[in-house]
Amino acid sequence: MTVIQWFPGHMAKALRQVKENIKKVDIVLELVDARLPESSRNPQLSEILQNKPNIIVLTKKDLANTVKTKEWVNYYEKNGSPALAVNSLKDSLKSIERKITDVLSTKIATQKERGILHKRIRVMCIGIPNVGKSTLLNHLVKKNVAQVGNKPGVTKSQQWLKAGKNLALLDTPGILWPKFEDQIIGKKLALTGAIKDTLFAKDDVALYTLEHFLKNNPKKLTERYHLEEGDLQKTPVDLLLLITKKMGFQYDYDRASDRLILECRKGKLGTYTLDEIPAAS
Ligand SMILES: Nc1nc2c(ncn2[C@@H]2O[C@H](COP(=O)(O)OP(=O)(O)OP(=O)(O)O)[C@@H](O)[C@H]2O)c(=O)[nH]1
Ligand SMILES: [Mg+2]
The missing domain is CATH 3.40.50.300 (P-loop containing nucleotide triphosphate hydrolases)
Incomplete structure (x- = not known):
């Protein structure tokens, strides 16, 4: 990764x-x-x-x-x-x-x-x-x-x-910090547009996006990309390949990743919250 x-x-x-x-x-x-x-x-x-x-x-x-x-x-x-x-x-x-x-x-x-x-x-x-x-x-x-x-x-x-x-x-100018405690934080920040698009691997972030929606809002994925019930059992990698085809990009999953990220940012997959409130200690 x-x-x-x-x-x-x-x-x-x-x-x-x-x-x-x-x-x-x-x-x-x-x-x-x-x-x-x-x-x-x-x-x-x-x-x-x-x-x-x-x-x-x-x-x-x-x-x-x-x-x-x-x-x-x-x-x-x-x-x-x-x-x-x-x-x-x-x-x-x-x-x-x-x-x-x-x-x-x-x-x-x-x-x-x-x-x-x-x-x-x-x-x-x-x-x-x-x-x-x-x-x-x-x-x-x-x-x-x-x-x-x-x-x-x-x-x-x-x-x-x-x-x-x-x-x-x-x-003031926006400021990030030099070391993320967890790579998932980096993916969340990349997905929502806090990190320059040239600085991260689009497919990693697209796969994270698919994981999130498969778990939290599969209905939106099905609607947006015309998926069948059984497609939701696929791994995120296989699903990304399928969505790439459905977008008409053949095997160009980089291009599909780009589009998926953009659509998610624009709210085409509905509203979403990526962070969970910490359990009360
Ligand atoms: N949907 C939505 N978009 C917003 C909202 N606030 C800001 N934006 C959009 O977010 C983008 C970034 O806004 P900026 O105000 O430039 O962000 P910034 O924090 O000053 O960014 P830097 O100067 O790069 O650190 C713009 O496209 C805004 O239109 C909001 O409440 N809702
Ligand atoms: Mg600003």
């Missing part, structure tokens, strides 16, 4: 900049992908956060399983981290502004007592590449000031944005 190479040099620099600027902000929005909340949390970022107030924002909730997203939000809240889920393309995001003032209510009250009434709250937005940081910030600013794109590595440097009279927002 191919090992995923995902850690380009510029990410170390981006991490250094986050460390430098964390002192200058009041609160951090830690964005994670609702389809893989825990696997898309960068452990290095969690370390840097330490006692800084922060909110876990599960993005792309429209692409994730609704019930599981609610469970994940509850899980984080129960474990002491304020959390909420958003679809940055549709939601008003007022919920984020409310949550920020909630979390900082004591600090804001103290400032008021001291006569400081109109101090902008400084918010840093961090997370893995392509999780939707710049999209969410543009939405809060109500202007398309930060560059966005459906590929990892769009934001190259930090940028301050002003939202209304109350918020100053810091956009």
Whole structure:
């Protein structure tokens, strides 16, 4: 199996900049992908956060399983981290502004007592590449000031944005970490678009995708690729070969893998959540 190479040099620099600027902000929005909340949390970022107030924002909730997203939000809240889920393309995001003032209510009250009434709250937005940081910030600013794109590595440097009279927002480049504890995490991140497409083996990720859907939502696979009941007994490798033929690509399973991954990202196989909530210990 191919090992995923995902850690380009510029990410170390981006991490250094986050460390430098964390002192200058009041609160951090830690964005994670609702389809893989825990696997898309960068452990290095969690370390840097330490006692800084922060909110876990599960993005792309429209692409994730609704019930599981609610469970994940509850899980984080129960474990002491304020959390909420958003679809940055549709939601008003007022919920984020409310949550920020909630979390900082004591600090804001103290400032008021001291006569400081109109101090902008400084918010840093961090997370893995392509999780939707710049999209969410543009939405809060109500202007398309930060560059966005459906590929990892769009934001190259930090940028301050002003939202209304109350918020100053810091956009940051997406950061992954140098070593995944588990290759499955790499596959989940590759499937959902956090790792550049040229850096991983498509067939490995396609096979992981088929394994996931065979186990969790075989009906969607059957519908999308016109499978027969018995096809669901096949191994992921045989199923990939069959789907390749059904797509009209003969033996070109690389091309079929590409298409399968793209369709899954676009939600053509329905909503899905790849991470399971850890069992209560
Ligand atoms: N479906 C869906 N797509 C989203 C959502 N938020 C962002 N996106 C899409 O995700 C892609 C990446 O968004 P960006 O805002 O550029 O992501 P980023 O985290 O700033 O990425 P980098 O700058 O590369 O680290 C874009 O195609 C967005 O339209 C969401 O809530 N739902
Ligand atoms: Mg960005």
